[in-house]
Amino acid sequence: MKIIIQGPQACGKGTQARLLAQKYGWMHFEMGKILRSIVHSDNPYASKIKDTLNSGDLVPDELVRLIAWDFVKKNYTKGIVFEGYPRSVAQYEQLQEMLKKFNKRIDALISIDIPEAESIARMSDRRTCVKCGRIYSLSVDGNLTNCECGGELILREDDKPEAIKKRLQIYHQQTRHVFEKAKAEGIAIEIDGMHPIAEVHEKICTSLA
Ligand SMILES: [Zn+2]
Numbered sequence: 001m002k003i004i005i006q007g008p009q010a011c012g013k014g015t016q017a018r019l020l021a022q023k024y025g026w027m028h029f030e031m032g033k034i035l036r037s038i039v040h041s042d043n044p045y046a047s048k049i050k051d052t053l054n055s056g057d058l059v060p061d062e063l064v065r066l067i068a069w070d071f072v073k074k075n076y077t078k079g080i081v082f083e084g085y086p087r088s089v090a091q092y093e094q095l096q097e098m099l100k101k102f103n104k105r106i107d108a109l110i111s112i113d114i115p116e117a118e119s120i121a122r123m124s125d126r127r128t129c130v131k132c133g134r135i136y137s138l139s140v141d142g143n144l145t146n147c148e149c150g151g152e153l154i155l156r157e158d159d160k161p162e163a164i165k166k167r168l169q170i171y172h173q174q175t176r177h178v179f180e181k182a183k184a185e186g187i188a189i190e191i192d193g194m195h196p197i198a199e200v201h202e203k204i205c206t207s208l209a
Contacts, residue, residue, distance in 0.1 A: 001009075001024070001026070001079045001080075001107045001108070001208070002079070002080050002082070002086065002104055002105065002106050002107055003020065003026075003079075003080070003081045003106070003107060003108050003109070003110060003208070004081075004082045004083075004085075004092075004095075004100060004106055004108075004110070004178070004182070005017045005020070005021070005081055005085065005109075005110045005112070006083075006087075006090075006109065006110070006111055006175060006178065006179065006205050007054070007109075007114065007193060008113070008116065008119045008168060008171050008172075009119045009122075009123055009164060009167050009171065010114070010118075010119050010122035010123045010126060011112040011113065011114045011119065011193040012112055012114075012193050012200060013083055013112055014030070014083060014135055015135070015197055015201060016112060016201060016204060017081045017083040018031070018171065019197075019201045020081050020201075020204065020205075021081055024079055025078065025079065025202075026078065026079035026080055026081050027071075027075050027076075027078050027079065027080045027081070028080075028081055028083065028134070029068070029071055029080055029082045029083060029085070029086035030052075030083050030084055031064060031067065031068070031080065031082075031083065031085035032083075032084040032133075033084075033133040034067055035049055035053060035059060036053070036133060037133075038166070038202075039053065039154075042140050043103060043145070045063065049063075053157070053158050054157040054158055054163060054177065055158075055163060055166065056158055056163035056164070056166030056167040056170065057170070058087055058088065058170060058174070061088070061090055061094065062092055063093060064085055064086075064087075065092075065094045066089060068082075068085055068094070068095060069098055071098065072095075072098045072102075073098075076099065076102040077102075077201060078106055081105075082095070087170070087174060087175045087178070088174040088177070088178065089174075089177050089178055089181055090173065090176045091178075092106075092181060092182075099147060103139055106182070106187065107187065108187050108188075108189055109179060109182035109187055109189065109192065109194055110145070110189045110191060110204055110205075110207070110208075111179045111188065111189070111190050112191050112192075112193040112200065113190060113191070113192060113193055114193040114194055115194075116168060118193075118194065119164070119168060120161075120168075122123075122137065123164050124155075124159070124164075125137050126140050126155070126159050126181075127144070127153035127154060127155060128153065128155075128156045128159070129147035129149060129151040130151050130152050130154055131147060131149050131150065131151025131152070131182035132147060132149045132151055132162060134147055134148070134149070155167040156181065159174060189204075189207045189208075191203050191204055198199055
């Protein structure tokens, strides 16, 4: 199966994607993590991507297409859960085109919904591991300073208030349209994200069965 998981910032899509990948043995494609690893490399686009991410803007379609293509061509035989991509209808069409080359397609798009105020509250509570990219919540996980892997936990630049507002705006203006498109294609699933992680996970699994 090929699944897209999306939703407004801090809806829990990263956690849910990881749980799905573990349960079904799928690959977890994390666009944000790949982009951040480029930022920390000596790639010529590193500083440009860094500025774009920090401002909360979308990374150019052509760049995310190349990254996704590199992944898809290596992993198209496997189950994949796509997270952080596609973020616009143009990117969704890109992805479907890529999969089509291997006679595959997106089977379901899961949208995890939470109110905007909840997004903002959760984001300011969020800490990211500088080493492995894992995300923690201070209120849920306790006042941790380090990740399980030993990496330091930080409040990411793109989780700060100005960038959050921009990212929520982009979510509503662009990413939400991906959901509308998937809905028209009959593959959209809406999940209420205002429940405990295990419960949301169960609901997703049931909806995919
Ligand atoms: Zn870590």
